[in-house]
Amino acid sequence: MLHPKIDDIKVAHQRIKPHIHNTPVLTSQAINGVCGSSLFFKCENFQKVGAFKIRGATNAVQLLSDDEAAKGVATHSSGNHGAALALAARTRGVKAWVVMPENSSEIKKQAVAAYGAEVILCESTLEGRELALKKVVESTGANFIHPFNDSRIIAGQGTAALELLEEIPDLDVVLAPVGGGGLISGTALTVSAISPKTKVIAAEPEEADDAYRSFQQGTLIPLTHSNTIADGLRTSLGDLTFDIIQSHVAEIITVSEKKIIEAMRLIWERMKIIVEPSAAVPLAVLLTEREIFQGLRIGLILSGGNLDLEKLPWN
Amino acid sequence: MLHPKIDDIKVAHQRIKPHIHNTPVLTSQAINGVCGSSLFFKCENFQKVGAFKIRGATNAVQLLSDDEAAKGVATHSSGNHGAALALAARTRGVKAWVVMPENSSEIKKQAVAAYGAEVILCESTLEGRELALKKVVESTGANFIHPFNDSRIIAGQGTAALELLEEIPDLDVVLAPVGGGGLISGTALTVSAISPKTKVIAAEPEEADDAYRSFQQGTLIPLTHSNTIADGLRTSLGDLTFDIIQSHVAEIITVSEKKIIEAMRLIWERMKIIVEPSAAVPLAVLLTEREIFQGLRIGLILSGGNLDLEKLPWN
Numbered sequence: 191m192l193h194p195k196i197d198d199i200k201v202a203h204q205r206i207k208p209h210i211h212n213t214p215v216l217t218s219q220a221i222n223g224v225c226g227s228s229l230f231f232k233c234e235n236f237q238k239v240g241a242f243k244i245r246g247a248t249n250a251v252q253l254l255s256d257d258e259a260a261k262g263v264a265t266h267s268s269g270n271h272g273a274a275l276a277l278a279a280r281t282r283g284v285k286a287w288v289v290m291p292e293n294s295s296e297i298k299k300q301a302v303a304a305y306g307a308e309v310i311l312c313e314s315t316l317e318g319r320e321l322a323l324k325k326v327v328e329s330t331g332a333n334f335i336h337p338f339n340d341s342r343i344i345a346g347q348g349t350a351a352l353e354l355l356e357e358i359p360d361l362d363v364v365l366a367p368v369g370g371g372g373l374i375s376g377t378a379l380t381v382s383a384i385s386p387k388t389k390v391i392a393a394e395p396e397e398a399d400d401a402y403r404s405f406q407q408g409t410l411i412p413l414t415h416s417n418t419i420a421d422g423l424r425t426s427l428g429d430l431t432f433d434i435i436q437s438h439v440a441e442i443i444t445v446s447e448k449k450i451i452e453a454m455r456l457i458w459e460r461m462k463i464i465v466e467p468s469a470a471v472p473l474a475v476l477l478t479e480r481e482i483f484q485g486l487r488i489g490l491i492l493s494g495g496n497l498d499l500e501k502l503p504w505n
Numbered sequence: 506m507l508h509p510k511i512d513d514i515k516v517a518h519q520r521i522k523p524h525i526h527n528t529p530v531l532t533s534q535a536i537n538g539v540c541g542s543s544l545f546f547k548c549e550n551f552q553k554v555g556a557f558k559i560r561g562a563t564n565a566v567q568l569l570s571d572d573e574a575a576k577g578v579a580t581h582s583s584g585n586h587g588a589a590l591a592l593a594a595r596t597r598g599v600k601a602w603v604v605m606p607e608n609s610s611e612i613k614k615q616a617v618a619a620y621g622a623e624v625i626l627c628e629s630t631l632e633g634r635e636l637a638l639k640k641v642v643e644s645t646g647a648n649f650i651h652p653f654n655d656s657r658i659i660a661g662q663g664t665a666a667l668e669l670l671e672e673i674p675d676l677d678v679v680l681a682p683v684g685g686g687g688l689i690s691g692t693a694l695t696v697s698a699i700s701p702k703t704k705v706i707a708a709e710p711e712e713a714d715d716a717y718r719s720f721q722q723g724t725l726i727p728l729t730h731s732n733t734i735a736d737g738l739r740t741s742l743g744d745l746t747f748d749i750i751q752s753h754v755a756e757i758i759t760v761s762e763k764k765i766i767e768a769m770r771l772i773w774e775r776m777k778i779i780v781e782p783s784a785a786v787p788l789a790v791l792l793t794e795r796e797i798f799q800g801l802r803i804g805l806i807l808s809g810g811n812l813d814l815e816k817l818p819w820n
Contacts, residue, residue: 214529235777455814462550462779462810495777499770500820 194345196383202345206248220460225476228487232354235495243274249346251278264332271337276307289322338372339428348376362486365472368392368401369423371431378438392442393472402442422468445474451503466497509660511698517660521563535775540791543802547669550810558589564661566593579647581634586652591622604637653687654743663691677801680787683707683716684738686746693753707757708787717757737783760789766818781812
């Protein structure tokens with residue numbers, strides 16, 4: 191399978207730069223103290239649409255030829271990729287269709303619609319989603335942009351680690367969450383090329399541990415069902431992301447729901463920034479496996495900051 | 506009365522610089538769109554102890570002679586000034602006593618104690634507080650550092666606006682909240698000296714509008730009681746801060762509790778940062794008086810980010 195090369199990621203960065211934020215890298219003496227290591231948080235919660243997803247979506251949409259782009263883009267998403275593709279399409283001046291489960295929250299539907307996409311509701315099953323997407327693509331000719339199992343998307347997501355390493359070059363470890371695997375595989379490709387001595391570790395909820403089990407067994411095991419609070423990570427790997435993870439990720443570490451909530455609260459209270467539960471999973475790894483990481487310099491990708499402020503996990 | 510001069514504020518800045526953060530100035534296209542103006546948020550929620558209060562406290566403690574400092578410092582506070590004085594004392598290597606109302610939350614007492622101060626509980630009345638403070642000062646010889654009615658404190662608080670103007674020089678307006686008046690009077694002294702064309706406006710909750718009424722009537726009217734959600738602003742002005750406000754602040758604008766909550770939520774949702782209700786009062790002014798501020802370049806001081814995450818105002 192075709193892995194993006196580091197040059198693809200570098201070119202993607204130049205391509206998307208005018209349309210995204212170079213997000214800050216923050217530190218916290220208090221959290222360093224808790225973990226016994228030096229942490230560098232790449233704040234993709236401050237990114238456009240509130241998540242790293244705009245990187246890959248922008249790269250994919252900008253890579254379309256004018257003829258392709260004229261037909262618009264389509265995807266299925268219950269979360270950040272839908273909003274990201276909607277904004278990326280608006281930036282290019284083309285149409286976007288986003289298939290969303292009919293039980294999506296009003297807030298999420300409105301967010302996607304606010305970026306100018308047409309929202310198409312479907313039954314909240316795999317079949318319902320694929321049928322609705324197929325219909326849209328057939329009737330419009332729109333280009334399907336998969337949320338993660340797409341080398342253009344992966345190259346775009348890899349640009350967050352590129353910026354992180356530009357700012358903080360000498361890291362021992364980089365941690366990112368794993369759901370469908372777009373962010374972690376882009377991160378792993380970037381880090382292994384730019385800083386080969388830096389270990390890339392994927393962070394995953396125990397309650398959605400398909401990546402961990404697939405990695406251990408060397409074969410892709412789909413996630414059947416998960417209610418993890420880290421809602422951005424309730425997704426199975428794709429064949430492309432799994433392939434990159436197998437060859438470029440050192441380890442996958444899983445964490446409990448309790449530790450995810452503890453990590454999220456620590457970030458809110460000590461750093462005064464809002465991150466969604468999925469973004470707290472890498473710090474949850476450090477809270478769980480404190481000893482392994484003692485004294486190391488560790489980059490963490492805070493993947494996003496979108497959540498319902500009326501339903502906080504500690505209330 | 507002795508107003509700090511701009512040189513006092515500049516010297517204070519050099520004095521405290523090694524001990525505080527130069528906090529970032531953030532912008533939000535989304536909130537600019539809502540307000541129809543260009544906003545620059547000085548993020549003192551990211552400051553040490555989570556509030557601008559460390560600026561004044563550090564300045565006051567550093568200004569003590571060695572003999573004075575050896576006796577330690579004391580104050581009364583139910584909020585951020587207590588934690589700030591505790592940390593400023595620890596930085597100087599001296600003792601701190603903080604008188605707190607016995608009904609203060611456990612979290613607040615622990616925060617002050619965690620910075621190494623001795624917490625002294627008192628009855629939650631003005632008399633109880635003053636009696637407890639008098640006892641501490643008499644028995645220890647500690648230097649009383651008032652939370653705001655003190656020119657050393659005011660000079661320190663004025664350094665936030667100094668940093669803001671260094672980064673964003675050409676502002677039409679600077680807005681800061683007013684409680685006891687330490688922040689707004691320091692801000693007004695700085696801005697009037699460095700950028701005389703820039704208007705300084707104080708933002709106050711309707712439900713704690715003693716500064717507004719004092720300003721209108723030209724005489725200091727104490728706040729008798731308030732339950733405003735902006736708990737940092739439930740304080741009367743002092744004679745020194747009132748005097749500076751009268752001579753250096755252009756206007757005081759009051760806002761409803763509803764608008765404070767709306768502004769706070771807008772900052773949380775769109776900027777992905779955590780601010781306490783008091784810090785949202787300046788943006789509440791812009792949401793309330795949208796027309797007056799159309800098209801202007803406006804600096805807002807986000808005063809702090811400390812609040813109980815289990816009691817959010819929209820839940």
